[in-house]
Amino acid sequence: MEIFVSIIIGVLTMSAVYMILSKSLLRIIIGTGLLSHAAHLLVLTMGGLKTGAAPVLVDGVTEYTDPLPQALVLTAIVISFGVTAFFLVLAYRAYQELNTDNIEEMKGTESND
Amino acid sequence: MINLPIFPIVIPALAAIILLFAPKQIRLQRGVALGALLVTFAMTVLLIFTVSQDGILTVNLGNWPAPFGITLVSDMLSALLVATATLIVFFIVWFATHYFSDAYESNYVYVAMLFLLVGVNGAFTTGDIFNLFVFFEVFLISSYVLIVLGGKGVQLRESIKYLLVNVIASALFVMAVALLYGTVGTLSLADLAQKIPLVENQSVIVVIGVLFVIVFGLKGALVPLHYWLPGSYVVAPTPILAMFGALLTKVGVYSILRTYTLLFDGGAFMQNFLISLAVLTIVIGMIGAIAYNDVKLIIIYNIMIAVGVILYGIALDTQTSLEGALYYLIHDMLIKAALFMLVGMMIGITKSGQLRDMGGLITRFPLFGWTFFIAALSLAGIPPLSGFFGKLLIVQGGVAEGSLFGPLLILLSSLFVLFSVIKIFLYGFWGEEKRAYDGPLVPHMKKLIVPTFLLVAVAVAYGFGAEAMHPFITQAIEPLVQPEIYIDAVIKE
Amino acid sequence: MNRKNDQVNDVILQTAAVIIFFIIIVFSINLFFAGHYSPGGGFIGGLMTAAALVLLLLAFDSKTLANVLPFDYRKMTALGLAIAMLTSLHSIFWDRPFLTHAYDKFDLPLLGEQTLHTAIAFDLGVYLVVIGVTMTIIQTIGESE
Numbered sequence: 001m002e003i004f005v006s007i008i009i010g011v012l013t014m015s016a017v018y019m020i021l022s023k024s025l026l027r028i029i030i031g032t033g034l035l036s037h038a039a040h041l042l043v044l045t046m047g048g049l050k051t052g053a054a055p056v057l058v059d060g061v062t063e064y065t066d067p068l069p070q071a072l073v074l075t076a077i078v079i080s081f082g083v084t085a086f087f088l089v090l091a092y093r094a095y096q097e098l099n100t101d102n103i104e105e106m107k108g109t110e111s112n113d
Numbered sequence: 114m115i116n117l118p119i120f121p122i123v124i125p126a127l128a129a130i131i132l133l134f135a136p137k138q139i140r141l142q143r144g145v146a147l148g149a150l151l152v153t154f155a156m157t158v159l160l161i162f163t164v165s166q167d168g169i170l171t172v173n174l175g176n177w178p179a180p181f182g183i184t185l186v187s188d189m190l191s192a193l194l195v196a197t198a199t200l201i202v203f204f205i206v207w208f209a210t211h212y213f214s215d216a217y218e219s220n221y222v223y224v225a226m227l228f229l230l231v232g233v234n235g236a237f238t239t240g241d242i243f244n245l246f247v248f249f250e251v252f253l254i255s256s257y258v259l260i261v262l263g264g265k266g267v268q269l270r271e272s273i274k275y276l277l278v279n280v281i282a283s284a285l286f287v288m289a290v291a292l293l294y295g296t297v298g299t300l301s302l303a304d305l306a307q308k309i310p311l312v313e314n315q316s317v318i319v320v321i322g323v324l325f326v327i328v329f330g331l332k333g334a335l336v337p338l339h340y341w342l343p344g345s346y347v348v349a350p351t352p353i354l355a356m357f358g359a360l361l362t363k364v365g366v367y368s369i370l371r372t373y374t375l376l377f378d379g380g381a382f383m384q385n386f387l388i389s390l391a392v393l394t395i396v397i398g399m400i401g402a403i404a405y406n407d408v409k410l411i412i413i414y415n416i417m418i419a420v421g422v423i424l425y426g427i428a429l430d431t432q433t434s435l436e437g438a439l440y441y442l443i444h445d446m447l448i449k450a451a452l453f454m455l456v457g458m459m460i461g462i463t464k465s466g467q468l469r470d471m472g473g474l475i476t477r478f479p480l481f482g483w484t485f486f487i488a489a490l491s492l493a494g495i496p497p498l499s500g501f502f503g504k505l506l507i508v509q510g511g512v513a514e515g516s517l518f519g520p521l522l523i524l525l526s527s528l529f530v531l532f533s534v535i536k537i538f539l540y541g542f543w544g545e546e547k548r549a550y551d552g553p554l555v556p557h558m559k560k561l562i563v564p565t566f567l568l569v570a571v572a573v574a575y576g577f578g579a580e581a582m583h584p585f586i587t588q589a590i591e592p593l594v595q596p597e598i599y600i601d602a603v604i605k606e
Numbered sequence: 607m608n609r610k611n612d613q614v615n616d617v618i619l620q621t622a623a624v625i626i627f628f629i630i631i632v633f634s635i636n637l638f639f640a641g642h643y644s645p646g647g648g649f650i651g652g653l654m655t656a657a658a659l660v661l662l663l664l665a666f667d668s669k670t671l672a673n674v675l676p677f678d679y680r681k682m683t684a685l686g687l688a689i690a691m692l693t694s695l696h697s698i699f700w701d702r703p704f705l706t707h708a709y710d711k712f713d714l715p716l717l718g719e720q721t722l723h724t725a726i727a728f729d730l731g732v733y734l735v736v737i738g739v740t741m742t743i744i745q746t747i748g749e750s751e
Contacts, residue, residue: 020281025273032280039287046295069294072243076287078649079250083283085743086257087276092747093261094269106270119704123695130691133684176697176706185704 005045012038025091025101029084036080043073117163118172118187120156121195121234124149129227139218143210146223150203150230157196164192165588169602171240179604180304186240186603189589190439194237194367197443200571201359201450202230207564208454209352211557212461220262226356229255233360237367240603242293243300245368246286249332253279256361259353260345268348275345282331289324296321303603306375306596315379322377323386326369333365333420336393342417343401347409351457354409358416359450363442366420370427370438374593378430387428388519394421395526402533406468408456408541411533412449415492418526419445425519426507434510435590440579441503447572448492448499452534454565455485459541461554461561468537473546481562482542488569489534491576494527499576616665623665630658638733648729652736659741668748679741686734693727 012034019031047069095101128149132142164170170187173179187195206226213222232252239245257279261272294300296317297308312318327338334342342362346354369387377383398417405411423445426438458481463471475482487498494500504523511520554561575582592599634654641647663671697706709723 020277028277032277032284035281035284036287039284039291042288043291043294046291068300069291072290072294074649075243075247079247079283080280082254082739083250083257083276083280085739086254087280089743089746090257090261090269090272090276093264094266094273097264097266097269103273106273115701116698116704123691123704127691127695130684130687133687134681136680172703174703174705176703 001049002045005041005049009038009041009045012041023102023104025095025103028103029087029091032087033080033084036076036084040073040076040080043069043076115170116172117156117160118170118185118238121153121160121199122185122231122238124153124156125199125227125230125234129224129231132224132227133221136221136224137219139215142218142223143206146206146227147203147210149227150199150206153230154196154199154203157192157199160187161189161192161196161585164189165585169592169599171603180299180301183244184240184301184303184603185238186302186599187238188592188599188602189585190371190593191237193439193443193585193589194363194446195234197446198230198233198237198360201446201568202226202356204564204568205352205355205359205450205454208355208561211560212352212457212554213350217263222259222262225255225258225262228252229259229356229360231255233364236364240302241300242302242305242372243290246283246290249286249364250283252361252364253283256357259356260349262353263350265348271345271348274341278331278341282328285324285331286328289321289328292317292321292324301603302371302375303600306600307604309376310379318377319380319382322372322383325372325377326383326387326390329365329368329372330390331365333362333369333424334394334417335390335420335424336397336417337390339394339397339417343410343413346413347407351454351461354457355450355453358413358453359446362416362420363446366423366427366442369424370435370442370593373427374430374435375596375599384428384430387424391421391424391428392519392522394418394424395522396421399526399529402529403536407466408459408468408471408537409453409466411537412452412456415452415530415533416449418530419449422504422507422523422526425523426503426510429507429510429514429519431510431514432590432594433506433513435593436586437503437506437508437510439503439586439589440506440582441500444491444499444503444572444575447568447575448488451488451565451568451572452485452492454561454568455481455488456537458554458558458561458565459485459537460552462550462552462558463547464550464552468540470547471541472544473542474550475542476546477550478558478562480566481558482538484562484566484569485542486538487573489531489538491569491572492534493531495531497576497579499572499579501576502579620665623661627658627662630654630661634658638729641729642723642726648732649736652733653740655733656737656740656744659737660744663744663748668745677741679738679745681738682734683738683742686731686736686738688731689734690728690731693724693731696724 016031016035016038019027019034022028047066050065091101098106128145132145135141164187172185174183174185206223209222229252232248232255235248235251236245239248257272257276260275261269290300296312297305299305299308309318331338346357349357373383373387394417398414398421401414402411402418405414419441423438423442426434426441459471459474460466462474465471491498491500494504504527508520508523634651637646637654638648638651641651659671694705697704707723707725709721711719711721714720
């Protein structure tokens with residue numbers, strides 16, 4: 001199971017890198033989304049994949065899943081949810097302001113004060 | 114008062130939450146933000162003295178015992194950095210109250226600044242590597258808000274790059290944490306420090322260590338990962354640039370300091386890796402600092418030199434060099450904030466960032482000119498100003514390790530720093546006024562100079578008081594040189 | 607959204623949305639309280655509630671929604687943060703570490719004996735923050751069109 005998930009993580013990362021390297025801003029955002037999915041899956045996998053009960057509450061549970069990766073993953077998902085939403089709004093505003101979603105046309109280092 | 118270490122995190126957060134309710138009442142915003150920062154600073158001073166007497170303070174959040182729950186650890190290192198960060202944000206907010214227009218201020222700008230401080234203080238205090246990630250995100254999201262506020266085209270364009278780099282860095286951070294958890298099975302820094310030497314396959318640890326250096330290096334702008342820094346920092350308005358330059362890169366450096374000394378100092382590879390990164394960073398920073406004529410860019414490239422110098426001190430990993438690195442870290446936070454405020458004022462007066470459009474500022478604003486001069490000398494490390502002792506200790510540490518190239522490069526970089534800032538002084542302040550200066554900041558100069566002058570005064574006092582600071586610095590370095598102190602303080606058997 | 611001009615016939619969507627809205631809200635409240643001991647909680651419940659609001663937003667338009675539910679979602683976020691922060695701060699006054707939660711058994715009318723945690727107040731804060739943030743994001747994108 002771990003091997004299978006590892007391959008999925010690899011495919012996700014691969015697609016993410018491909019998407020991030022493209023020119024369209026929206027594709028880049030989708031790429032960052034895929035990349036964070038890969039990271040979250042990796043956290044779950046590193047905790048060990050197995051089925052079992054929740055480890056708290058009842059005494060005498062022997063088959064239980066590791067709760068820590070789940071807590072970590074939830075936190076990471078919430079954060080990437082917020083950041084992705086922010087990124088989308090930013091991309092939309094930038095599109096309105098700059099009239100382009102092509103990252104090639106967004107070069108330059110002049111300051112704005 | 115077992116909760117003392119959390120006050121520097123909670124007080125700004127509470128103030129920010131209060132301010133969220135009333136975004137349009139600007140006087141209230143300013144008052145609450147400044148008041149909360151003063152109270153926080155008082156708390157951090159109390160924290161420093163408590164730590165200096167009782168040793169390392171820990172709080173187990175939610176009362177979960179140490180290796181299982183999240184622990185906040187206030188040792189002297191984090192207490193000193195938290196105090197410095199709070200003081201800097203206080204002065205920057207003070208500066209910002211006079212710098213920003215009212216319309217700008219009603220866009221939650223102080224809320225974002227306070228949350229940024231929450232994240233930075235949290236990152237300095239936490240003793241858990243995943244919690245470090247969470248606090249990184251707290252200050253990163255605040256920094257996203259701050260960098261896009263205003264919404265001009267250039268700003269949005271550069272924010273996208275800044276955001277993209279940091280989103281990727283965050284994903285790498287999560288991956289690094291996952292790999293670490295899979296290999297060692299714990300995330301508490303103290304517990305990790307105990308268990309990492311027991312891992313059989315040490316090369317895995319080296320790989321994870323390198324991954325962490327990449328993550329923190331992206332934040333701290335180490336050389337192959339610095340490409341985003343000049344572009345995105347240069348578009349931010351002055352107070353925000355001062356905050357970023359003084360705090361954000363330094364959090365990255367602090368994280369390398371903490372994780373390297375505690376977790377990844379096992380082999381020669383990591384040391385050589387960090388030293389080569391440091392050398393590269395210094396060299397590229399030097400080239401950038403003398404190549405540009407834009408005052409903001411000159412100071413931004415000076416950040417990289419400083420980061421490189423500190424990283425060199427960290428990489429050597431000896432008592433002397435670490436003391437020097439910490440000395441220099443605090444100095445650089447103070448003086449970079451002041452310098453960014455000063456160059457921001459120059460731009461605000463002349464309406465141009467280019468040196469060729471400036472000149473003769475000192476005849477109209479003598480106090481401003483001399484403040485800049487002192488700050489510039491301090492940055493270059495002219496004794497007895499604050500930059501000197503840190504560099505001296507790092508150079509001593511390098512020589513004691515039998516290496517000459519690094520120390521010589523650091524001394525050479527001082528010359529480049531001196532050249533770059535004196536260039537600003539000569540072209541900007543000396544000479545004739547190029548034209549009648551009518552920038553938007555001219556009427557506010559008397560108010561703006563006060564926080565800037567005070568911040569430079571603090572930095573100068575830090576230099577003159579180096580002897581008085583020494584016991585604190587030594588105490589801060591102890592747990593880095595002997596991780597057992599840190600481990601014992603966190604995991605009380 | 608030029609829906610009004612285009613005279614799109616949304617009768618089915620609008621009628622269904624009103625009913626489904628309440629089902630989703632009830633389910634989200636169920637999820638929120640389920641977080642007491644089993645999977646669920648403030649984040650999931652909040653997202654579900656936000657989804658219900660988005661459904662209304664899709665079926666009608668933002669003005670209608672603002673008329674029916676006149677909330678300032680930014681203030682709601684702030685309120686949620688304040689609740690969460692204050693509940694985590696309460697432990698400081700008892701000289702316990704930050705975020706320590708307190709609980710006790712209470713005999714409640716109708717529900718019988720239940721344990722009440724301060725964690726539920728924290729979760730309420732999370733719930734409000736999630737609704738507030740999600741709706742703020744969606745409104746920011748939606749209103750500018």
